[in-house]
Amino acid sequence: MTSKAFSRDTVRNALKSWIGVEVLTPGIVEEGGWNGYAQAIGGQLRNRVTEAQTGQSLWDTPDDEDIAPWFGEVQTEITEAEDPIASPDGQAASIGERGAIPARKGQLKSRPxxxxxxxxxxxxxxxxxxxxxxxxxxxxxxxxxxxxxNVLAATLILDEFGILVPDSMAFASFAWGIGKLCADGATADLSAWENEESSLLHEVTARLSPTDAEGRPRPLSWQDLRDVSRKLRTELGVPEELWIVTPCAIRTLNKDPPSGDILATFYLRDLAAIERDLPGVPAATRAYLGLDRPERTWDALSDRRQLSHLLQPALFPLARWPGPGLHPLTLLQQGAVNAAVRDLSQQGLFAVNGPPGTGKTTLLRDVVAHVLTSRAERLADIEKPWNGLGDIDLRDYAIVVASNNNAAVENISLELPLREKALDPSIWKEGSLTHFSHTATHVLGLSQKEDEARKAWGVMAAKLGNSNNRYEFHQRFWFDKDWGLSEWLDRVWSPNQSRFEGKEPSRLCKVDPPPTREQARAEWRKARSEFRIAMEKCERLRSGLIETARAQDRLRLLESGKPALQEKLRGALHDREDAERALVVDEER
Structure with a gap:
């Protein structure tokens, strides 16, 4: 069975349609209106200067003449020891006076x-x-x-002085797309978003960065903001009835400025890059888009010959994941693992489909085991890693688990480091498998007092994704005062060990004392030697299985020719009998 690849024009049209769908995907504020939105991001609606801490006066949509709340900002977060508010030239500034930029000496614990x-x-x-x-x-x-x-169309961040925070301006592709449709109808080309977004950001950011007569940044007023909003609507071509002019300001307290919004989907930039360079996209992308198709497709449920080919010993990876029970994979699971290892050694795309509970996660663990072993093989080629890793890029052996379903991701990333979830007891209990297990347990947010089976066996996976998760992992893994690896590694490798004299070791250093430099080097040599011996043994076993499989193939070939040979033998015997009978008749004459 063969399948025909799509033409570039077909794929390009599909990409443009996809881009259009992404452009017109809105970010909607639905539950609780603007007040609910403010609470969702940890802030409070504050649309004007007022002594009220809550109520309608804070919530009503601002007008051009309203005094913006940052002009009445009171610096209640300053500690008593810090200096009072002063203007940049050291003179007292009038709070609430338009154009005045309050400043202070000292640092705030948090800022509005x-x-x-x-x-x-x-x-x-x-x-x-x-x-x-x-x-x-x-x-x-x-x-x-x-x-x-309502759909968010444009947002930005101001500091407590009413000055635009750099790189905080954000536009919604949805609003831009509506304007394009107003101008050109259903045939509008929405693939130009990426190019036009940058120029829009530049122009509007410039309008939101006014300066005073001396060239210093000037606080923005409601009239400034609302004028920019109205001008933006005109430039985008959005109908007036579909545009809500600057409905609110939301005050938050943080040490650092909040991140700017992302009001367009993550896919748009990548889709635009693919559409621009369709002939040069990577193999996996070409396969996904249908530019490249398999020369021949086959049904693994019915084509036993093809499945048998996939199950040749030569295609088996040398590593397996030692999961609970140490159960072997099913034939189809093993075939999928063998095919993935074979076909994705450099690049490509491989899909495994199946309903829940059919073993997709189980087979993926064997792919992880193969990647870990492949990385170890490369590292074992290095005799002295303390002199550097040479041309090895460890990112070539990393795996990103991504999904629109958090539970699916956590089935992999959060369970693989756990003893009872990921390993057979013979591995972690009797075999004492451990790899910075205390740090791994802490990274997962578990207590060191947990039952041993519920702790992590080693550092091998992390829940990342958003910036908060990445920051949390970075702090826990490296810099946690009790279980972070930074001090442990410093104590191993620092040339100045005297700096640790009199310093209380971390809890990790106490329960797992770091080796000296020479001990670490000796442990590396020992581990490297044991790994290479194990790999050589596995290679010999696989070579033996390959020879056995070849012998079986030869035997099957001989067996398949046996009926024909037997038929020839029967024919020969028949001819012999005929010849013998003819000979007897001739002698009688």
Whole structure:
């Protein structure tokens, strides 16, 4: 069975459609309106200067003439020992005076920041507009779509002085896309978003960065912000009834400025790059898009010959994941692992499909075992790693587990380091397998007092993804005062060991004392030797299995020729009998 690859034009049109869908994917603020949104991001609506701490006066949409709340900011976060507010030239500044930029000496424990919703769009109106553009006035999917609330169109961050925080301006691709559809209808080219976004950001950021007569940054007023919002709507070409001008400011307290919003999907930049350089995309992308197709496809459930080929000993990876029970993979699981190892040695795409509970995670663990062993083989080639890793890039042996389902990711990344979830007891209990298990347990957020079976056996996976997860991992893994590896490694390798004299060792250093330099080198040589011996043994065993498989193939070939030979033998015997009978008759004459 063969399949035909798609043409570049077909794929390019599909990419443009995909980009259009992503551009018109809105970020909707639905539950609780702007007040609910403020609470969701840990802040409070504060739309004007008022003595009230809560209530309608803070929530009502600001007008051009309202005094923005940062002009009345009181620096209550300053400690008593710090200096009072002063202007940059040392003179007292009048709080609430437009144009004055309060400043202080000393440091704040936390500072006020303001997230400004520069513009929003009514969700129901925007969706109705899209239905009209695409001729879908009565949408059968309406019951499943979010129709309430507002779509974020543009946001930014101001500091407590009303000054724009650099790189905090964000635009929604959705708002830009609506403007394009207004101008060009359903045939609008939405693939130009990436190019136009950067120029829009540059222009609007410049408008939001006014200076005073002396060239210093000037605080923004509500009129400044709302004028920029109205001008942006005009430039985008969005109808006035679909544009909400600067509905609110949200005050938060943080030591550092909040991150700017992402109001366009992550895929847009990558999709645009692929569309620009379609002939040069990597093999995995070409396969995913259908530019490259397999020369021949086959059914693993019915084609026993092809499956048998995949199960040749030569295709088996040398490593298996020692999961609970040490059960072997099924034939189809093993075939999938062998095919993945064979086909993805350099690059490519490999799909494994199956309903829940059919063993996809189990076979993926064997792929992980193969990657770990491949990395160990490369490292074992290094005689003295303390002189450097040479041309080895350890990222070539890393695995990213990604999904739109957090539970699916955690089945892999959070269970692989756990003893009872990932390993047979004979491995972690009797075999004493451990690799910085205390640090690994801490990285997973588990107590060191947990039952041994519920602790981690080693550092091999981490829950990353968003910036908070990455920061948490970085702190726990390296710099935690009790279980971080930074001090442990310093004590092993620091040329100045005297700096640790009189310093209380970390808990990790106490329960797992770091070796000296020479001990560490000796342990490396020992581990390297044992690993290479084990690999050589596995190679010999596999070579023996390969020869056995070849002998079986030869035997099957001989067996397959046996019926024909037997038929020839029967024919020969028959001819002999005929010849013998003819000879007897001749002698009688």
């Amino acid at each position: 920041w303001y997230k400004i919703v520069l513009a929003a769009m009514p969700t129901a109106g925007a969706m109705k507009f899209l239905d009209g553009v695409f001729g879908d006035e009565v949408d059968e999917d309406t019951v499943d779509r979010k129709m309430r609330g």
